Amino acid sequence: MSRKKIPRSKGASAPATNGPRPARPGTVRPGSEAPPNGPPQSGRPSLGGGGDFYDVAFKVMLVGDSGVGKTCLLVRFKDGAFLAGTFISTVGIDFRNKILDVDGMKVKLQMWDTAGQERFRSVTHAYYRDAHALLLLYDVTNKASFDNIQDWLSEIQEHAQRNVVLMLLGNKVDSSHEREVKREDGEKLAKEYGLPFMETSAKTGLNVDLAFTAIAKELKQRTTKTPNEPRFRLHDYVEREGRGGSCCRL
Ligand SMILES: Nc1nc2c(ncn2[C@@H]2O[C@H](COP(=O)(O)OP(=O)(O)OP(=O)(O)O)[C@@H](O)[C@H]2O)c(=O)[nH]1
Numbered sequence: 001m002s003r004k005k006i007p008r009s010k011g012a013s014a015p016a017t018n019g020p021r022p023a024r025p026g027t028v029r030p031g032s033e034a035p036p037n038g039p040p041q042s043g044r045p046s047l048g049g050g051g052d053f054y055d056v057a058f059k060v061m062l063v064g065d066s067g068v069g070k071t072c073l074l075v076r077f078k079d080g081a082f083l084a085g086t087f088i089s090t091v092g093i094d095f096r097n098k099i100l101d102v103d104g105m106k107v108k109l110q111m112w113d114t115a116g117q118e119r120f121r122s123v124t125h126a127y128y129r130d131a132h133a134l135l136l137l138y139d140v141t142n143k144a145s146f147d148n149i150q151d152w153l154s155e156i157q158e159h160a161q162r163n164v165v166l167m168l169l170g171n172k173v174d175s176s177h178e179r180e181v182k183r184e185d186g187e188k189l190a191k192e193y194g195l196p197f198m199e200t201s202a203k204t205g206l207n208v209d210l211a212f213t214a215i216a217k218e219l220k221q222r223t224t225k226t227p228n229e230p231r232f233r234l235h236d237y238v239e240r241e242g243r244g245g246s247c248c249r250l
């Protein structure tokens with residue numbers, strides 16, 4: 001399958017849009033404590049009383065067309081809620097943190113919610129290089145968002161780290177009557193690019209925790225694996241756990 005290049009859009013740079021924020025102890029913000037292209041950060045105890053204790057932190061970025069459900073997926077994972085009703089498109093970039101217990105280790109995920117709209121593309125470009133993992137979403141009820149995945153992959157190839165952990169997600173599977181992209185088509189595309197793949201629903205919570213947990217496990221293992229520890233296999237894990245339709249835990 002050919003990979004189309006999409007032209008770079010012109011616009012403001014990311015850090016200017018986001019603006020500097022005061023750093024809380026135990027938290028990391030891009031461009032300051034977070035070294036560009038750097039390794040995952042080791043954790044520090046919080047002095048701010050926010051309970052923000054962690055052993056290691058990683059940056060996870062959500063990308064995909066506008067309206068595929070990136071913000072909803074993140075809110076579902078972070079707060080266990082679904083943002084129904086009026087669609088409020090993300091402007092620039094937003095972030096949320098969540099600390100997971102992964103095999104006895106506190107793993108902090110700094111999750112970057114990007115704007116899918118084309119006009120913000122140059123903003124998100126600036127963040128790719130710091131991402132340890134990318135969740136690439138399409139909407140199973142919107143064929144165009146699936147067709148655009150190859151363009152997103154070209155972007156990722158151009159801007160992200162070579163060893164970035166990447167997972168493909170087909171969201172909104174709860175809307176079965178409106179489905180335009182078959183599960184098999186998602187699987188086929190993922191296989192073609194060697195990506196782990198799952199279908200999700202931010203509305204019901206299907207596979208949402210699983211997607212983030214799988215990413216956290218993979219990143220944690222890359223950092224802390226001891227020689228005797230069995231290797232975590234992201235593809236196998238996602239395939240095994242995703243088939244069962246993992247729902248709304250954590
Ligand atoms: N049925 C259903 N609707 C969803 C799901 N996820 C998101 N939506 C709806 O889809 C619309 C867009 O969701 P968002 O999460 O804001 O989309 P986004 O990808 O963040 O869009 P941008 O911020 O513009 O990039 C909203 O109206 C949501 O309620 C889902 O899993 N199922």
Ligand SMILES: [Mg+2]
Pocket residue numbers: 070071072088089090113114115116
């Ligand atoms: Mg959004």
